Amino acid sequence: MGVAISIQDLSFTYAETTRPALQHINGEVEEGTFVVIMGHEGAGKSTLCYSLNALVPRFFRGEYAGQVVVHNVEVARARVAEMSRRVGLVLQDFEAQLFSTSVELEVAFGPENLCLSRDEIERRIDHYLRFVGLAEMRRREPASLSGGQKQRLAIASVLALEPPIVVMDEPTTDLDPVGREEVLSVSDLLRQERRTLVVVDQDPDTAVDADQVWLMREGEMVAQGPPRQVLTDLALLESCGVQPPPTVALFQALGWPGQPLTVEEAIALIRQHNLAQPRPLQSPAALTNGRPVILELRDVDYIYPTRAVEALSGVNLQIREGEFLALVGQNGSGKTTLAKHLNGLLKPTRGEVLFRGRPLQEIRRTEMARHVGYVFQNPDHQIFSNTVREEVGFSLRMAGMDAKTIEERVAEALAVVGLSGYEDEVPFTLTKGERQRVAVASVLAAQPQVIILDEPTTGLDYRHQRSMMEMLRDLHRRGHTVIIITHSMWVAAEYAERAVVMKDGRVLLDAPTRVAFAQEPILAEASLRPPPLLRLGNWLGTSGLTLEAMVEELR
Amino acid sequence: MNIFLYLDENTWFHRLDPRTKIIGVLLLFGLIMVFNHPLYMAAVALGLLALGAAAKALPNFWRMRYILALLVVFSTVLWPFFAKGPTPLWSWGRLEVSRESLMYAVAMGLRLASFVAAGLIFLSTTTNEEFTHGLIRLGLPYPVAFAFSTALRLVPTFAGAGATIVQAQISRGLDVESGNIFQRAGKFIPLAVPLFIYAIRHTNMLAMALESKGFNPGEPRTWYLNPQMRRADYIVLAFLTVLFLAALFLRLQGYGQVLPRL
Numbered sequence: 001m002g003v004a005i006s007i008q009d010l011s012f013t014y015a016e017t018t019r020p021a022l023q024h025i026n027g028e029v030e031e032g033t034f035v036v037i038m039g040h041e042g043a044g045k046s047t048l049c050y051s052l053n054a055l056v057p058r059f060f061r062g063e064y065a066g067q068v069v070v071h072n073v074e075v076a077r078a079r080v081a082e083m084s085r086r087v088g089l090v091l092q093d094f095e096a097q098l099f100s101t102s103v104e105l106e107v108a109f110g111p112e113n114l115c116l117s118r119d120e121i122e123r124r125i126d127h128y129l130r131f132v133g134l135a136e137m138r139r140r141e142p143a144s145l146s147g148g149q150k151q152r153l154a155i156a157s158v159l160a161l162e163p164p165i166v167v168m169d170e171p172t173t174d175l176d177p178v179g180r181e182e183v184l185s186v187s188d189l190l191r192q193e194r195r196t197l198v199v200v201d202q203d204p205d206t207a208v209d210a211d212q213v214w215l216m217r218e219g220e221m222v223a224q225g226p227p228r229q230v231l232t233d234l235a236l237l238e239s240c241g242v243q244p245p246p247t248v249a250l251f252q253a254l255g256w257p258g259q260p261l262t263v264e265e266a267i268a269l270i271r272q273h274n275l276a277q278p279r280p281l282q283s284p285a286a287l288t289n290g291r292p293v294i295l296e297l298r299d300v301d302y303i304y305p306t307r308a309v310e311a312l313s314g315v316n317l318q319i320r321e322g323e324f325l326a327l328v329g330q331n332g333s334g335k336t337t338l339a340k341h342l343n344g345l346l347k348p349t350r351g352e353v354l355f356r357g358r359p360l361q362e363i364r365r366t367e368m369a370r371h372v373g374y375v376f377q378n379p380d381h382q383i384f385s386n387t388v389r390e391e392v393g394f395s396l397r398m399a400g401m402d403a404k405t406i407e408e409r410v411a412e413a414l415a416v417v418g419l420s421g422y423e424d425e426v427p428f429t430l431t432k433g434e435r436q437r438v439a440v441a442s443v444l445a446a447q448p449q450v451i452i453l454d455e456p457t458t459g460l461d462y463r464h465q466r467s468m469m470e471m472l473r474d475l476h477r478r479g480h481t482v483i484i485i486t487h488s489m490w491v492a493a494e495y496a497e498r499a500v501v502m503k504d505g506r507v508l509l510d511a512p513t514r515v516a517f518a519q520e521p522i523l524a525e526a527s528l529r530p531p532p533l534l535r536l537g538n539w540l541g542t543s544g545l546t547l548e549a550m551v552e553e554l555r
Numbered sequence: 556m557n558i559f560l561y562l563d564e565n566t567w568f569h570r571l572d573p574r575t576k577i578i579g580v581l582l583l584f585g586l587i588m589v590f591n592h593p594l595y596m597a598a599v600a601l602g603l604l605a606l607g608a609a610a611k612a613l614p615n616f617w618r619m620r621y622i623l624a625l626l627v628v629f630s631t632v633l634w635p636f637f638a639k640g641p642t643p644l645w646s647w648g649r650l651e652v653s654r655e656s657l658m659y660a661v662a663m664g665l666r667l668a669s670f671v672a673a674g675l676i677f678l679s680t681t682t683n684e685e686f687t688h689g690l691i692r693l694g695l696p697y698p699v700a701f702a703f704s705t706a707l708r709l710v711p712t713f714a715g716a717g718a719t720i721v722q723a724q725i726s727r728g729l730d731v732e733s734g735n736i737f738q739r740a741g742k743f744i745p746l747a748v749p750l751f752i753y754a755i756r757h758t759n760m761l762a763m764a765l766e767s768k769g770f771n772p773g774e775p776r777t778w779y780l781n782p783q784m785r786r787a788d789y790i791v792l793a794f795l796t797v798l799f800l801a802a803l804f805l806r807l808q809g810y811g812q813v814l815p816r817l
Contacts (some may be wrong), residue, residue: 053767085767089719091767096760099708101683108779113769121779139563143711154764161769279693345722369728380756381716382723384748394745428752442727 002071002163004196005029005052010066012047012056021047023065025253026152029212032194036207036227039216040241041431041461046198048216049169052198054080054088070165085114088163091168094151094272098142103134104155106142110161128156132186147331148179155186157369172201173459176331176487178527204231204245205532208261215240232259241463244549246490246533253551263535270540276554279541281518292356294450295342295372300351302337302505311337312348312505319483324476326492326513327485329502329526335485338502339452342440342483343372367459369395373443377455379435388414388430388438389423395446413445419472433464440471450481457491467542468497473479490531491515494546501526514545559711560615560678561814567787569680570611573689575788576681582795583673585667593658597663603672612679616672621738623671627664634660638814658813683707688780698772705761713754720749 008027022044029035037045037497050056054075057064070086091097100106104125111121129135132152135204137145142153151171158166168187172180184206190197191209199206207213208376213230215223219238230288234252237244247266248259256275270276286339296319302312312334319325319342327335341353344360353360355371365372376382387392392413396406416421417437424429427438436456443451456472457465465488473495476482486492492499492513497520499516501509503526515522517530518538530538536542537550544550557622559589571579575785583603607613616623640655681689687704724745731742805811 044756050763053765055763059763059766079771080766080773080775081769084767088749091760091764093760095712096757097764099705099761099765101561101708105684107777109770110768112776112779113771115777117777118779118781121777125779141559158768168788223798318658340722343726345726364729365725369726374723374726376719376723378719381720381749382727382745383752384745395728398730446728535770 002031002293003028004031004033004071005198006069007051008067008069010048010051010068011064012051012059015062017062020052020219021062022210027221027224029165029196029198031196032209034191034197034209034212035199036210037198037200037211037214037216038202038204038207038240038242039461040238040463041433042218043216043240044219045217046169047219049089049167049198049200051075051427052165052167053083053089055077055089081113084161084163086163086165088161088166089157090151090155090158090166090168090171091171094147094154094171094174097154097157098150101141102138103129103140103142103145103153104138107160110157114161122308124160124162128159131159131189131274132156133182146179147175148182150176151179151183152186155183157478159190165198166190167198169200170202171199172203172206177489177529178330202243204243204261207231207459208245215242217241227261228259231261241461245532247536249547250320250533250536250550250554252334253547254554263532265541266536267539277539278539281538281541282543293318294321294356295319295340296354296357297341297348298340298352298354299370300341300348300353302334302341302346303349304337307441309507312341315505315507317500317507318449321473321481322476322479323498324473324482324496325381325484325498325500326496327483327500327502328487328489328492328528329508330528333502333526334505336454336504337505339374339454339483339485342450342452343374344368347375368445369448370399371448372447372450372452372486373448373452375440375443375453375456377458379432379439382439382442383427383435386426387423388419388425388441389428391427391438392442392445394442399446409445409447410441413441416444416475417441418467431464433460433468436460436464436468439511440468444475448480450483452483452485454485455487457486457488489517490533491529493531493534501528514543517545559683560618560675561682562611562614562679564611564680566610566680568606568676570656570782570787571680571791572782572788573681573685574692574782574784574792576677576691577686577693579791579795580673580677582792582799584670586674586802589670589672589799589806589817591659591662591666591816592811593661593665595811596662596669600665600669600672603669603676607672608678609680610676610680612676615675615679619671619675623668626667626671630664630667631660634663640814655813662813684706684780685782688778688782692782697776701772709754709757712757713750716753716757717746718749720746720753723749755800 007025007027010022011020012022013020037294039045047056050060051068057076058080064076075083098106104310107125108121111124129138132155134149134152142150149354171183187197209225210227212224214221215230222240223236231245232246234249241250245261247263251258251260257273258269260269297315297317300312303310303392315338329335334348341348344365355363361476383391389410392410393406396409399522414422417440418442419437427435456468472482496513499513500507501516508526509519509522517534520538523529533547542550542553544553587599602740607616635652635656638659640653642654643651644654647653678753683704691700729742729745761812
């Protein structure tokens with residue numbers, strides 16, 4: 001087999017920046033193999049992807065050294081349009097990639113650029129829509145598809161150019177678990193076709209099946225090798241801001257023999273070496289912290305005025321002061337709709353919402369903003385100021401506070417999110433993780449009792465996810481009620497005390513987190529699965545929710 | 556919310572070549588401008604309603620019913636004061652209403668509604684791409700047509716982002732509902748800046764995606780959409796041209812007018 005991609009001593013610095021994005025990268029990808037690139041935010045993973053189809057250095061200018069050769073073509077000398085026949089690039093932001101008014105035209109766009117005949121374009125639309133499982137959706141408008149479908153359409157639109165190499169930059173980051181599965185199954189199909197596949201992904205689960213794992217840190221390549229070699233070096237993974245496979249971490253902490261990359265492997269090893277005896281799970285007592293109910297939904301129905309679909313139906317929920325609650329479920333299951341009822345952004349079509357026993361209709365929205373803070377998923381939807389200080393103080397100025405109080409509150413909020421000293425920074429220039437923290441601080445500054453966060457960890461790397469969640473845990477310890485909406489099962493498992501599982505606008509399951517994650521069949525109904533560690537825990541009958549707790553129990 | 560009016564049906568009108576639809580709708584606009592007698596206008600309006608039914612565009616008429624009704628009502632109420640006719644009905648100081656001006660007003664109301672109706676029929680039966688493609692076939696350069704269609708396409712995307720931004724800022728205590736006009740203008744900044752930045756990021760990403768799919772506006776390309784001028788197209792165009800010219804002829808002979816003005 002030939003070499004598909006060969007990278008020799010590649011360095012790149014974006015124009016108008018000083019820090020190199022890539023430094024002396026070397027690498028070789030055999031035809032028909034699967035490479036997974038991992039690393040922290042800003043490690044240079046995307047830049048490396050762009051350098052494979054000439055976006056670097058053609059679209060993004062800068063200082064370029066070394067060379068990349070793709071199927072005997074030197075990339076830096078080719079134009080992006082030429083490279084599109086050889087390397088298909090699927091970008092992370094699928095929303096921004098789709099621009100046609102129908103699914104078939106989206107797929108037709110690439111072949112049209114290649115000047116193919118109409119019959120050939122027709123064939124490719126047919127073939128690749130079937131390939132990604134969207135044949136039924138041909139006439140639909142892309143905007144009306146689910147996240148997973150949109151990403152699969154983005155993949156089909158790139159595949160229609162029939163490139164022998166497919167590069168995907170974090171194709172599953174913004175997706176719910178079902179969407180993630182859908183996209184991963186497409187990448188499995190690509191592998192069966194023996195196409196060369198390069199995927200950037202944060203999840204060790206994806207990397208398990210790779211031929212090679214490339215680990216990047218600060219623009220440098222720190223490890224290249226088969227998954228069993230790279231994914232078992234826990235210290236190295238941590239230093240690159242990558243989540244280590246939890247089963248490997250568990251076995252290493254316990255000193256058990258073997259390095260299981262998956263739950264199935266772990267179970268086989270435990271059986272083989274008789275490492276532990278499965279026992280029935282002891283359910284912890286239902287938790288009531290005995291504090292007053294702060295928010296309550298009574299028989300809430302909600303119908304969006306523009307769509308005739310019931311987004312919530314018959315929801316009853318009581319949230320007590322000082323709880324840490326996770327709302328989980330698929331996209332469209334009603335999580336966000338429910339959360340928007342809690343601060344009065346949406347008014348129930350039927351039923352009522354109470355804040356400390358008072359119906360929400362009686363409370364002004366601006367007053368609610370002081371009681372219940374809401375951090376939206378994308379910090380860029382709210383950041384608008386020139387300095388972090390102004391941004392964080394915005395809600396206080398809106399409430400008409402004096403300059404001195406504002407200054408104090410801003411300092412306090414920034415200290416909580418770990419951004420003290422950032423007062424005069426320009427928020428737009430911060431990293432995504434930092435911007436997310438600015439958004440949280442700007443909500444915290446109003447000192448709301450309840451703080452709701454929509455997908456607080458999406459788009460952050462493992463290191464930033466951890467520090468974001470540690471910060472929320474800290475807020476919770478100070479007595480705040482914390483409500484998160486999340487797709488990340490391990491985040492919900494490790495940090496929330498209570499999990500509310502939503503499906504089709506109803507509450508499917510509402511239980512202490514450990515109890516909820518033990519109900520695998522019910523979770524499956526909502527297309528969810530416990531995180532790997534808890535799947536193993538369910539089999540073993542351990543009651544811990546974190547690695548440390550499980551190690552403690554099993555030792 | 557969906558701001559596009561396209562209805563995915565398969566009527567003979569949908570199947571027409573986009574060029575026919577573009578020229579046809581221009582001819583219809585011309586026809587609408589010809590008469591100012593309410594009875595003649597009513598005939599034109601009814602014709603458009605029938606065409607709307609044939610093209611299965613009536614759901615959009617229903618969606619726009621308030622706008623259509625408002626156009627008719629306002630123009631019937633307001634026009635009489637601006638058009639002067641020979642047979643006075645009522646006067647108050649310098650204001651006067653004549654029989655002719657009242658009829659003219661009704662005709663103008665129908666004319667505005669007919670304009671909207673013709674536009675609605677076009678938008679209900681033509682996708683963004685077909686429209687652009689029609690323009691290209693009529694001689695518009697591809698890069699211009701592409702920019703035009705992409706701009707149209709981005710409107711709902713930015714509208715969606717805008718809605719999220721408004722909610723995010725309201726959650727932070729931004730009070731968009733009170734204050735005088737100057738205070739309200741100041742509140743615009745927290746909404747405009749994130750939207751602007753979003754637009755820049757989004758557009759940049761789109762440009763990358765387009766280039767990665769081999770897009771090069773200066774180079775030749777082929778089309779998946781391949782509308783053909785068929786017999787039906789020529790018949791429709793011929794019919795509309797004859798209709799328009801006949802109407803013009805009638806009007807020049809003095810038919811279909813209550814006042815000697817447009």
